[in-house]
Amino acid sequence: GEDVEQSLFLSVREGDSSVINCTYTDSSSTYLYWYKQEPGAGLQLLTYIFSNMDMKQDQRLTVLLNKKDKHLSLRIADTQTGDSAIYFCAERGLTGGGNKLTFGTGTQLKVEL
Amino acid sequence: KAGVTQTPRYLIKTRGQQVTLSCSPISGHRSVSWYQQTPGQGLQFLFEYFSETQRNKGNFPGRFSGRQFSNSRSEMNVSTLELGDSALYLCASSLGGTGETEAFFGQGTRLTVV
Numbered sequence: 001g002e003d004v005e006q007s008l009f010l011s012v013r014e015g016d017s018s019v020i021n022c023t024y025t026d027s028s029s030t031y032l033y034w035y036k037q038e039p040g041a042g043l044q045l046l047t048y049i050f051s052n053m054d055m056k057q058d059q060r061l062t063v064l065l066n067k068k069d070k071h072l073s074l075r076i077a078d079t080q081t082g083d084s085a086i087y088f089c090a091e092r093g094l095t096g097g098g099n100k101l102t103f104g105t106g107t108q109l110k111v112e113l
Numbered sequence: 114k115a116g117v118t119q120t121p122r123y124l125i126k127t128r129g130q131q132v133t134l135s136c137s138p139i140s141g142h143r144s145v146s147w148y149q150q151t152p153g154q155g156l157q158f159l160f161e162y163f164s165e166t167q168r169n170k171g172n173f174p175g176r177f178s179g180r181q182f183s184n185s186r187s188e189m190n191v192s193t194l195e196l197g198d199s200a201l202y203l204c205a206s207s208l209g210g211t212g213e214t215e216a217f218f219g220q221g222t223r224l225t226v227v
Contacts, residue, residue: 031214042117042203043218050214088156099144099207099216100169103156 002026002093006104013112018076020107022089025070029091032065033101034074037086046074046087076109084111115140117206117219125225131192134222136204138185144168144209145187146216147179150201159202162187163209191224199226 003025012018024032030051035043049056049063049072056063062075072089086108090101118137126132138145146169147159158171162181179189191198201223205216 033216035218042119042220043205045215045217048214090156099146099161099163099205099209100158100171101146101148101205101216102158103148105155 002029002091002102004089004091004102004104006087006089006107008105009108009110011110011112012079014079014081016079018074018079018083018109018111020074020076020087020089020109022072022074022104023070024072024089024091024102024104026091026093026102027070028093029070031092032063032072033090033092034061034063035088035090035103037088037106039085043088079109079111081111081113084109117204117217119202119204119219119222121222122220123223123225125227126194128194128196128226130194131190132194132224133188133190134202134204134224136187136189136206136219138187138204138206139217142206142208142217143185144207144216145181145185146205146207147187147189148203148205149173150203150221151199156203159189194226196226198224200224 033048034046060077064073086106090103144163146161161169165181181187201221203221207216
């Protein structure tokens, strides 16, 4: 079955780069996503990458995908205190079709001054 | 363009009761998916509705059910509530096509069972 793993915590200094990692098991994954969740809020879609891509850049965000190792990462450049939140990676596979997303456990990013 | 709207935002119910949660997707979106978020289990997929039909289902007991109306609004119902049903329930809206990439989430309904 599908499984998505993330480390639980990451602490960085303001202005540094943050790298959040994720591994997944479903080899049929078509799209992989990064969502951000702030306290008391829903999930905000940050970016996504199609499984036949290696990299996608969107302003301060860079997504790297190593499909062979089933490893996904999100790099946030020039991290700000407003980036403090929980970050979830998610994969959408072909199993069952439709729009079912399998989420990782979430990584809590803390940005310190 | 309005986002995904979930109502109510907060609910407190007693064990054994039932509850209905509502989700209005983004205009033009035909797919609505529901997720349960708890500290212990994280985000888990409940089910997806597309054009009034359940298209996908997660591993939850039959006490969890849903439906979708012709205007794409969706409701989920939980019967015979248990303490473990306390969670944040999130719905996601998307266009629903096979090439569709983006799912947008609402703010969620926080359900507390006492």
